[in-house]
Amino acid sequence: MSAKILVIGANGQLGSVLTKALQNKFGLDNVIASDIQEAPNFYGLFEVLDATDRNQIQDVVSKHTITQVYHLAAILSAKGEANPLATWDINMNMLFNVLEVSRINGLDKVFFPSSIAVFGEDAPWVNTPNNAFLNPATVYGMSKAAGENWGQYYFLKYGLDVRSIRYPGVIGYQSMPGGGTTDYAVDIFHKAVLEEEFSCFLEEDTTLPMIFMDDAIRATLELMEAPKENITFRTSYNLAGSSFSPKDIVKEIRVYYPDFQVKYEPDFRQEIASRWPKSINDDEAARDWGWKPEYDLKMITGTMIEKLREHYGTRSKKSIGILL
Numbered sequence: 001m002s003a004k005i006l007v008i009g010a011n012g013q014l015g016s017v018l019t020k021a022l023q024n025k026f027g028l029d030n031v032i033a034s035d036i037q038e039a040p041n042f043y044g045l046f047e048v049l050d051a052t053d054r055n056q057i058q059d060v061v062s063k064h065t066i067t068q069v070y071h072l073a074a075i076l077s078a079k080g081e082a083n084p085l086a087t088w089d090i091n092m093n094m095l096f097n098v099l100e101v102s103r104i105n106g107l108d109k110v111f112f113p114s115s116i117a118v119f120g121e122d123a124p125w126v127n128t129p130n131n132a133f134l135n136p137a138t139v140y141g142m143s144k145a146a147g148e149n150w151g152q153y154y155f156l157k158y159g160l161d162v163r164s165i166r167y168p169g170v171i172g173y174q175s176m177p178g179g180g181t182t183d184y185a186v187d188i189f190h191k192a193v194l195e196e197e198f199s200c201f202l203e204e205d206t207t208l209p210m211i212f213m214d215d216a217i218r219a220t221l222e223l224m225e226a227p228k229e230n231i232t233f234r235t236s237y238n239l240a241g242s243s244f245s246p247k248d249i250v251k252e253i254r255v256y257y258p259d260f261q262v263k264y265e266p267d268f269r270q271e272i273a274s275r276w277p278k279s280i281n282d283d284e285a286a287r288d289w290g291w292k293p294e295y296d297l298k299m300i301t302g303t304m305i306e307k308l309r310e311h312y313g314t315r316s317k318k319s320i321g322i323l324l
């Protein structure tokens, strides 16, 4: 039987791009996108779905004879701190609903995104290993660490094939992030191309693990394609792209926009970022399913600027560089 895929959280930063990639791979009729409201100009099959309601997930799974779920809906690290108990409730209940519906309906595979937010002060900050101690300091990080263990539990107890990646901050031109601590790293490119000053909510030398959207999508598809017996981590896989700070990005952007201005106005998100790793060791992902990132900061910067110039239709006189 061919795969019938349900994407939950299809309007999000990762979900919107992953949905297109899945449509290309499995065919338009085999991917059902869902979110709490339909995105404008969405192309394909869409269901309005509130994942905190288990019956709604069950109805969509039955209606479309779903065989795989990619559950991407979550409240992220920064937004989650505004209402910790509600964040825990929503993130955990959505996951329980997905796991239970998947178990009851005998689904083939489930994808659950985790995050570098699972790490806290007691994990090594550099080259953080897959099995480092997890003591997250945000509710989002706590919900991801707990979620990883629930995924493993459903695999061990029920044989449900749950797979997971710990994403770094994702940088892409296709969509905007919302509510995360790494969001600045997308916003900064938009401001550069629009030739506006950028106000950065992190300090200039805050190095964090990041990954380009195309790498993040490829990693997800590669993990989900890998033979079941290769998956030795049933909690989640570390995933590295490239690590850099706001200052590093600004330096690369100034190759194209020498007058680009940034002011640093750190807020509560600085404290979140300060407890996250600076770089990630992803040897297990490389070993088990052949993971290898392609994009470094130079390539990310070049691609972001090229694509955002196309998007905004700007060809600034002040900017220089290979893309003009």
Ligand code: AKB
Pocket (backbone or CB within 6 Å): 076, 077, 078, 114, 115, 116, 117, 140, 167, 168, 169, 170, 179, 180, 181, 182, 183
């Ligand atoms: C966030 O900043 O909360 C997310 C993440 C790293 O999981 N982008």
